[in-house]
Structure formats: structure tokens, C-alpha cells
Amino acid sequence: MKKILVMNGPNLNMLGIREKGIYGVKTLNEINSFIAEQTKNMEVELEFFQSNHEGVLIDKIHDAYGDKDGIVLNAGAYTHYSYAIRDAISSVSIPCVEVHLSDIHVREAFRHISVISDVCVAQICGKGEQGYVDAIALLTEERK
Template identity: 55%
Template sequence: MTSILVLNGPNINLLGTRQPEVYGKTTLSQIETTCRATAAELGVELAFRQSNHEGVMIDEIHAARGVHDGIVLNAGAYTHTSIALMDAIASVELPAIEIHLSNVHAREPFRHVSYISKVSIGIICGFGPASYPLALRAMAGHLGVTA
């Protein structure tokens, strides 16, 4: 069965309380529930992880090789700073989709730069929590899953 890793980066664990005017009031737990329902509908397996630590995220990406067929990544602020995450994604040779809850292109200029997009098949941003099921559907389609 097709398997997708959804990996969340720093501060994503604070969703629902962290800057709700930017990120909304939906919690990460609620997003996970939505992702699990979407995965079930699509007929794919789902692993859902979050870490505030870049090295742990790199370890998760490395461990995905041979286990998962694609990665949906909300790298948070690491999107704009982490060459190491970019290299990890390139190294495992799995398709990745970059996601963001907010429209990073309508925010501060430093958020317009993404190392992750350089190794991603696509980017979904600005749709709040709906970014996750959109990304899962896009990844399933890319992998040839038909529900």
C-alpha cells in the first residue's frame, strides 16, 4: 500500500494558540485527524510526525526511504534556512510537497526564499489547515493512487 509521511517542523506543535491571526485556531491534533481521514479516503497509509529539531527532521526524512512513497513537509521556519533539510530530501529521492498554512509570499521578504521548494514537486500555501488534505491528494495523484 502507498505510504505518505507528513512531517511538521518547529513551532507547528503550537498551532491553535500561536498567532491565530496568521495560522488560525486549528490545532495540530485536529490537522492530523483530518489527514488520517483523507488518507483513509484515498486508500493510503499515513505517518504523521512533528519535531522542533532540525536533526530529528533529517532523521525522519532519511528513515522514510524504503518505507514511504512520498513526503508532505511543513518545515516551518526551516523552509527559509535549512540547506540540510533540502539535502536530506534530495538524498532520499522521494517526491516531496512543501506546504504552509499561510501565504508565505504575502508575508515578510525573508519568507519568500525556500530551500525546500528547490527539491519539491510542488508547493501548497495559504489555504490554512486545508493545505494538508490538498497536499495529500496531490501526492496521491503524483504517485498514481486512484481512490
């Protein structure tokens, strides 16, 4: 059984309220329930985590070392400028998939840049909640 950490960064706790035209109407809890339901036959143990604080996210990545087989990370806005999160991912050597609900490559110019993508095994954008499921599937294939 693979142990996967599903992490969400800043403002993702506001899903279902914020910018519904971009992020949809489901709350983060509803998305987490969807992920759990869709992966129930994948032989994975999921841990869900969300924080608006960069240091807390970094600590959680560090804590995953030796405990998790993979990380699914929607770093939110930190994707575009947090070299500290990038370095945390790099330091633990745990396969990480970067996920975004929307397609960051067709949004505002500043969102086109990801400083974490080069330390992740893949980037999945614009697939909504299904992107998380696809990331988990990818991580279970990566670590067989």
C-alpha cells in the first residue's frame, strides 16, 4: 500500500466560495471526498492537508520524509515564487506531482511560471478535481 500526502496551499480552503468560474463550486472537503472515492481501489493510503502558511507546508513536506511514498501538491500561488517550497520538495527525494485545478498556462502571465515543476515528476493542470486522482495514479505507477 502506497502512502500519499495530498497537500493544498493558500486560499484553497476557500474553494466553493472563491472565483467559481475558475475553480468550480466544490469545497476542498468535497474535492477530498471525490479523491478518496475515486482512489478507493488503488491500494493507497491518503493523508489530506491544507495550509495557507508557507512554513507549515514546508514542515509538512519535511515530515513526509521516510513516511510517504509520494506527494500530490497544489501549492496555489506559492507555485509561482516559493523557492523555499521548491527546495523542500527537492530535499526529501519523494516523488511529487504538481497539480492545479485550472490551466495555469492560459491564465495571467505570472501564473505561467512554476518554480516547483523542475523538482516534480509531473505537472497536471486544468483537469479540476480529476487532476488529483490522475496524480495519485501516476505516483502509484512510479513507485511499483
